[in-house]
Amino acid sequence: MKDTALAAKGHLQIEWASKHMPVLNQIRERFADEKPFKGVSLGACLHVTKETAFLIYAFLVGGAKVALCGSNPLSTQDDVAAALAEKGISVFAWREQTTKEYYWCIEKTIDHNPLITLDDGADLVGTIHSKRADLLPRIKGGTEETTTGVLRLRAMEKTGDLKYPIIAVNDAYTKYLFDNRYGTGQSTIDGILRATNILLAGKNFVVCGYGWCARGIAMRAQGMGANVIVTEVNPLRALEAAMNGFRVLPMIKASAIGDIFVTATGDINVIRKEHMQKMKDGAILANSGHFNVEISLKDLEGLATSKRNLRTNLDEYVLKNGRRLYLLADGRLVNLAAAEGHPSEVMDMSFANQALSVEYLVKTERMVPRVYAVPKEIDERIARLKLAAMNIRIDKLTTEQKKYLTTWEMGTI
Numbered sequence: 163m164k165d166t167a168l169a170a171k172g173h174l175q176i177e178w179a180s181k182h183m184p185v186l187n188q189i190r191e192r193f194a195d196e197k198p199f200k201g202v203s204l205g206a207c208l209h210v211t212k213e214t215a216f217l218i219y220a221f222l223v224g225g226a227k228v229a230l231c232g233s234n235p236l237s238t239q240d241d242v243a244a245a246l247a248e249k250g251i252s253v254f255a256w257r258e259q260t261t262k263e264y265y266w267c268i269e270k271t272i273d274h275n276p277l278i279t280l281d282d283g284a285d286l287v288g289t290i291h292s293k294r295a296d297l298l299p300r301i302k303g304g305t306e307e308t309t310t311g312v313l314r315l316r317a318m319e320k321t322g323d324l325k326y327p328i329i330a331v332n333d334a335y336t337k338y339l340f341d342n343r344y345g346t347g348q349s350t351i352d353g354i355l356r357a358t359n360i361l362l363a364g365k366n367f368v369v370c371g372y373g374w375c376a377r378g379i380a381m382r383a384q385g386m387g388a389n390v391i392v393t394e395v396n397p398l399r400a401l402e403a404a405m406n407g408f409r410v411l412p413m414i415k416a417s418a419i420g421d422i423f424v425t426a427t428g429d430i431n432v433i434r435k436e437h438m439q440k441m442k443d444g445a446i447l448a449n450s451g452h453f454n455v456e457i458s459l460k461d462l463e464g465l466a467t468s469k470r471n472l473r474t475n476l477d478e479y480v481l482k483n484g485r486r487l488y489l490l491a492d493g494r495l496v497n498l499a500a501a502e503g504h505p506s507e508v509m510d511m512s513f514a515n516q517a518l519s520v521e522y523l524v525k526t527e528r529m530v531p532r533v534y535a536v537p538k539e540i541d542e543r544i545a546r547l548k549l550a551a552m553n554i555r556i557d558k559l560t561t562e563q564k565k566y567l568t569t570w571e572m573g574t575i
């Protein structure tokens with residue numbers, strides 16, 4: 163990692179996060195009593211943030227040995243990495259890595275010979291399968307944090323290339339409904355504002371995609387007074403966006419009127435040459451999808467006659483047509499690169515899913531190599547714990563209602 167002198171600051175950041183993660187706190191306390199990970203080695207490839215650090219602490223008190231690398235070259239919080247290293251964790255992460263350095267860190271994490279892997283985007287699992295296949299028989303299972311990772315792992319499962327079981331943490335209700343939607347929604351706006359400090363009110367704000375992340379971004383941009391335009395390829399999602407009150411347009415039409423563009427599709431080249439050529443002078447481009455492929459950097463570089471850095475995470479490209487486009491955070495996920503990622507309150511649930519899924523993999527007999535859902539009991543337990551932490555009570559079905567909902571005899575009366 164970058165600098166051990168940052169550790170003191172990192173400890174304070176982690177302490178602050180921990181105060182907003184009540185569910186993970188309870189799980190951590192149980193792990194401290196039960197030590198479910200005694201002698202277990204974990205290899206994690208996650209964004210190195212204060213919330214991730216608190217997850218790692220939960221594993222540590224539960225008896226695990228952990229090696230950690232970042233899941234994006236631009237998302238590591240260096241103070242947090244330093245604090246983790248001071249606690250004796252093997253950390254291979256610093257902010258602003260080259261692609262080569264990024265994969266070197268992944269390989270170093272693999273060298274720790276994990277029994278269980280935790281991944282965010284499937285680069286760790288992909289590297290083990292392609293370069294360190296000798297380790298595959300030993301690995302009992304893994305977890306995957308994000309939509310893009312789950313898509314890649316399902317593709318591996320389909321072609322028979324997946325050699326150990328993975329629990330798709332992303333697909334738990336207590337993950338995507340909150341993390342992807344409210345977490346990405348708020349932190350993407352946060353990243354755009356930190357990088358630009360522009361006023362959103364009155365701006366034409368184009369959201370590419372209307373999945374869980376994009377829904378959150380659209381909702382929050384609208385809340386700040388922007389005129390939100392949605393682009394989609396899926397008719398159901400486009401319809402939903404339209405009925406939620408957003409203007410839906412093809413990307414080529416949106417290109418000409420947008421002031422700010424944000425991609426959150428998990429897809430490649432969503433904003434490309436023909437769109438950039440139509441954009442207004444001063445348009446701002448950001449991405450919140452997992453990989454930096456949603457905005458074609460190749461096309462942007464190809465169209466530009468010059469490029470300069472104006473502010474942290476804000477580059478100006480002057481195009482051959484004389485217009486200037488502004489790219490945030492090199493097209494990497496803007497909420498982690500330009501801000502701090504999701505707020506602790508949502509990571510509380512995402513990482514409670516990680517913690518309990520890893521425990522499940524450790525305690526369960528070796529499973530067939532497939533992509534699995536988070537067990538429903540875990541999802542429901544996390545929702546109940548979160549509600550309790552928020553001091554929210556809900557009703558219980560009466561015996562009569564239980565019977566009514568599970569029988570067919572009673573109809574119109």
Ligand SMILES: NC(=O)c1ccc[n+]([C@@H]2O[C@H](COP(=O)([O-])OP(=O)(O)OC[C@H]3O[C@@H](n4cnc5c(N)ncnc54)[C@H](O)[C@@H]3O)[C@@H](O)[C@H]2O)c1
Nearest residue numbers: 308309310371373374375394395396427428429450451452
């Ligand atoms: N920034 C973050 O912190 C963060 C958090 C969670 C997920 N993610 C990532 O964000 C991305 C989206 O995740 P999600 O959970 O919202 O996925 P999702 O599957 O719910 O939604 C993706 C949407 O994009 C649409 N889409 C695909 N190609 C498109 C195109 N060319 N133009 C317009 N729309 C298109 C799809 O139809 C779908 O509706 C993934 O890469 C995921 O890994 C990022």
